[in-house]
Amino acid sequence: MTAFVLVSGGYTGGWIWREVAALLRERGHTPLPVTLTGMGDRRHLAGPDTDLETHIEDLVQVLEHEDVRDAVLVGHCYGLLPVLGAADRRADRVGSLVYLDTGMPQDGDAGVDVMPDPAVRDRLLGRATECGGGRFLPPPPLEDEEVWGDLTGVAPADRVRMERLAAPQPLGTLTRPLRLTGAAAALPSTGVFCTANGPGIAVLEALLATGDPRYAVLAEPRVGYFDLETGHYPMLSRPGELTDVLIRAAAGEGRRLG
Template identity: 55%
Template structure:
């Protein structure tokens, strides 16, 4: 018999799992929806001292009371914090940890650390400060989409979510999670809610970047299952979720194999054979000058990498073969190629990265060898969100904005619902700015949806978008797909960008 312990995210408790628990019991499983101190039906027990350790202790007592020798511990969203804390203290009792539409918190990180939007964090803290028991009132009905996609919830389901919510003790989201590593090899299943922006394809994309923070995702004891739902599948598709949890308990998820280091974007060569060229390094910016001999200053193209990229990652993006290759190719065509290392180290860093990009633009335009009135910006992947300000109010010197396999609106699970970085909205202000967009056919559905949203808004507003489709290419194709199709696409994009710079 399988025993499930079900743990909800903030403001919610055991009643959220009612239908799922019933389906699991029908299948013969034991089910224990956790009632953590202050949550669900245990709401009156909360006090100013209720913290993450309190919730971990609640789970430990529940686990110890289960007769089955091992339990499947399910953490929904930010509720995975107490789950991991309990698993770390009772690894011998945990048969599997299920991350249900959850992030990957590490030792020393709190729930607040997992919320990228500083404005949202500040609002939570302010609300807690206003309560003598340090309780954070639940979101209003209209605010629930800030915490995950509610698009698939009926009005009744959304009413139920809001009606079941109770205040959250501040200490449970403010106290850092402490992990010893004792549960590091407990089997793990990630249940990915595709309606909230998660998928196996997104996992593969993240792993292709070679980010050591996500190396765990390729370990042999980790697998994944997709479910076509938003952030609250226990309300929208409880029967399907119960089936997914039974599959997870049986270890029937899909493994994702990490690519070897030389296959990542930071290790494989550029798809075009571009000779080495001189490089000038100024702070975070690298300039690749064109050959001398032509009179007058030259145009410049700035290549804007995506991320997030850890601050200690080596090599840094401006030394990745793809961006070096783009910059060298630009210089070979008679314009300055420019790369930079902006500080997009986490999902909360888009503001800082945008400042870095603006500073790099000013540095390049101030160079007397550069024609300050003929500049192009070329954005890649999540760096596409940094196109927002330039689209909303294009300066006269910006002759073209290009984007390759870009993210053009924050997916729901990025926690950036209130973020200003939304090119799909900003494009309505682009006017006559030429936009060259390279779209890959093998894109993850979550990113592809943001591109479609952008194209629809561009068409509605009359923005000029030249679309270059690469049907058989992946995200990051410059180092992953060396084909005639992808080489033609890069050359075609360059021809358009250079034509706009020279017109």
């Protein structure tokens, strides 16, 4: 039995993992979907000081209060930043990490720093000033896929649910830098690419083929990869396939590039 701590991206909450959590439970595992402070049904708890450190502490407390060992921490999109922070602080309770359709933030990076398009980043920061009082980032319409990501495979009913439950993102969660000591740097990791939303494993292979030493970490034996042919929200569009991938990742499976 494995404990899976499930952390979703911006504007969402633990509710988005409902189907995956049920499937993991059916297969004998312990799903721990997390709603971070200020998100989902905890949106009323957001305050002027809610930032990335708040969300890291949310996860640290889950690890402590659930008393889990060898947990698999799954970070989707923005959710990876608090996952990395919590793993760094409590590496003794973490078995592996899953990067679910997200980037590779490093020590000193903030959420806005790792956004691939600077124009989108600037637009979001402007929106926080204009509509969020400089403290919150109001959720945009779902049609804004530059922000939400590709919605391929998400059923109409789930799109309605996403829009209805979307919460304003506390701006400090995206502007406070991630601070890492390196305590979790050697943990086994799995990258899961949603290929309708961006590049997959083949692009990593092409990067490695350049011989650039910056990409050497991608080929370390502790790192595996999976492609999912769907959009940015596989927990909604392909919950069964994602569940299989998470269980396989926990078992150390996944394609190696080394």
